[in-house]
Each structure stands twice: as C-alpha cells, then as structure tokens.
Amino acid sequence: MALDAVTFAYPGAGTPALLDVSLAIEAGTVTGVTGAVGAGTSTLLLVAGGFAPRLTGGALSGRRDIATNRISIVFATPWTQLTGLATTVRAEVAFGPASLGWPRGSVLAACEAALRDLGVEHLADRDPGTLSGGELQRVVVASVLAMEPELLVLDDPAAELDPAGADALYALLPELARRGTAVLVATPDSERLARTAERVLVMEGGRVARDGPPAAVLDDTDVARIAWAAGCPAPYPLDVAALVARVVR
C-alpha cells in the first residue's frame, strides 16, 4: 500500500483531515500510527485501507496504490462490528470466509485457526450478544483474521481489552507480520507500540510529523520519561530492556 501526496477531506468539512501524506506499507511489517485526538490517525487508516472515500464519502487527491483487495479493518468498539446475523461466535467468525465463497472445509479451518490465535475457542458456541466487551473484541479480531487479510488495519483495537488481553493482542501482531500480513495499527498506547511496531508514524494536524523506528520517534513511554528525567540524552530508551542495554553500554 502506498500513498503519494494524499489529501483527504470528509464531506462538508472545511479543512482536510489528511494533508499531503506520503508513505508506503510493506508486507510482513507492523507499522504503528499515533497522535493526539483529531490528528488524523483514524482517517489515515480509512484511507490506507481503501475505505475512504468509498464508504465515508469525501474527496481524496493525490495517488493511492493498494496492491491487494484482501483488506480488513478493526475498530475500537466491538458492538457495531458484528454482522448481526450470527447466533454463535463460530458463525460470526465464519461469516467473512463464507461471504468470499471459500469451500466449506476451508471456511471452518480458517475459523478454528482464528479462534485459536485469539484464544477464544472456548467461546465458539456462545451467542456473541452474551459476551463481554473484551471477549467480543477478540471475536471481532478473529473474524477478520479468518479472512486471511494481506493488509490488516486496526484502530485502537485494545480499547475494550483488559491489560492481559491487550498484551496478547499486541503480541499477535508481529506473528501476523511473520506470516506476510502488512499490519497498520493506530493507538495512543506508546508503550505497546514501542514493543510491537518496527516503524511508527506520529500524526499532527493531518500530517505525518515523524516517521521512523519507535526509539527515534517516540518519547512518551514511562521508561523514556524516567530516562529524560535522569538526564539521559535522546533518543530515549522506550522500555526497560532498552534502558538496561543503554546503562550496560
């Protein structure tokens, strides 16, 4: 997926939500996106995934190349991401592959693998309407993984998860990248981005303000703040392991 000088404005909006954005996302990588509310992170995901302006309306200028049509997106709120047509978690997860017309055996195999990846096999026969927000969000992620996307876009996917669930989800992203998926994840959670993404885009006012490895562009994790307070020169270590390595060196 590549954007070249892309500007995007929502219908009726006075100012563009994205301004002159250029970037490329490679297969097999995890790219993080972060920024303040209104900085354009969610819009960047919609544009990068090809959902805007196709489904949102609005005007896009510049050049966008998306080399795959196997693209999935996950939002922060799970309740509105259900199909509303399934009475079991298994049927909900199988919905996507079945829609693509895969053979029945492939649908069921993909469904079981996705349930396993998200650790929700035990919920397979439950009614999605009876699950907690955290369980439901893991089911939603399993539902898009079952479609084996080549580009996976996640907008603050751990907002409804407890810390352990969020850790498990973020730990899965590099594994998906190893399988060849291009992962683009937006979150304000710098701690987890620092541990997961190999590249981070920091958005400000609809533009990509910084773009590089987490250690080069992030400076707001707890460890970085401690390092800054201790007088450590930039770039700051973002996690304990990096801090220890810096101290040892």
Add this chain to the structure above:
Amino acid sequence: MIGYVPGASALHRAHPYTPLAIATGLFLMAFAVSAPGAVWVVVAAAALFAASAGVLGTVLRPAAILALPTWVLLTILHGLLGGAPHVMLGPVAFSVAGGERALVFGGRLAAILLAFLTALATVSPARLVEAMTARGVPFGRVYLLVSTLTVVPRLRARVRRIVDAQQCRGLRLGGSPLARLRALGPLVVPLVLSALAEVDEQALALDVRGGTARGRRTALDPPAERRADRAVRWVVVTAVVAAYAWKFLGAGR
C-alpha cells in the same frame, strides 16, 4: 416480544421456508374468504399455528396491542355508518351489516398478525440466512429480509439502553400525559441518531466481512429440507389455490 423465540417445536425445527409459507398461506386465505365465520376460522387456524409452536402466549399480546386500536375504529365506523338493518344499543343505532364488515376486516387483521408474528417467533434469522444462502439468494436480499425481521428486537434493546442511560441522568418517565410526552424527546432523538450512526458502522463492518463480495456465499450449515416440509408447503399451496378457485367461481360468496 416480536422476534425469534428459541424452541424445540416441529415448526422451530422445520425448514425456515415452511413457517413462512404457512404464514403467507394464512394471509392469502384471510382474503380468499369473505363470510365473518369463515374469516374467524382462519383466525382460529392462525392461533392453532401459534399454539403448535408453543408461542401462542408470546404472540397474543403484541397481536392484541397492534390490532386493538384498529378493531375499535372499525367497529365504531362500520357500526355507526353502516346500512340497515340496525339494532339499538342504548341510544345508539348500530348497523348489523357494518358490524359484520368490521368482524371480517378485524378478523383478517388478527389472522395476519397472528400468522406473521408466529413465523417471526419460530424462524431463526441465522437458519433463514443459511437456507437462503443455500438457495443462492444474493446476500443483499438476504440481509434486507433478515435485518427487517430482526429490527424490532434490536430497537427494543437499544431503547432499553437509552432509557436506562437517560434515567441515570434524571429523566422521569412517569407523571401526567404531558410529562410523559415531554420525556419522549430525550428518548427518540438518541434512538434515531444512534440508529443512523450504527447503520454507517454496520455497513462498513459488512463490507469488511465480504458482505458486498460478488459470487456465491458458502452455506455452512444449511437447514435440512425434509419430505414433511415439502408436503406441508404443497398442502398450503393447494389450500390457497382451492380457496381462490372457490371464491372466483362464485361458490364462496
């Protein structure tokens, strides 16, 4: 409650097209007959249809709530404005012919409501999706039908959430009719706005999940269509054709 009610009756286990065919048959039969007695036989058949699925108690209340205002209006209009002969009900001259017409129209309404509420209560939306998918019906049409069938339970759940939220903020639902009317605003506005927002998000969710993909969907667990299903549907078709033949040949008048 207007929506699917899980159960183990023969109608629940039948192919989803079978309860829908019976409901459609009862609807058509209600218009094939014109004598009040015959119309109320169709009503009785609709009630039997509901009872056989064990949902009579469930569908009676919404059917009555929906039908009652129309019944009252029909009785007043036809009873007061209908032609001779009349009977005196106190100071009011009530038209016998008008009363019969009200019975016919009211009976048809009752039969239709009972039949379709029973179909709603016995047809699982998920099984209907599978059945239609197995028949190769395009997903757009499947979604249109099934989302229509499930809209009432979903709206009820949303209304309950909004009522809870607004009551937490101090909204009072009781009191005089005027106070109750005033309380509708804080309920209806978020109901409409949230429904519109959800339509957008669900459209995106369905698009992501292949809802707009071209080609035939895979039916994972299509409901079995047994000989009994086909037999029941043929009986319905035969009965409806016979009733209309009777009607148009003049013998039913």
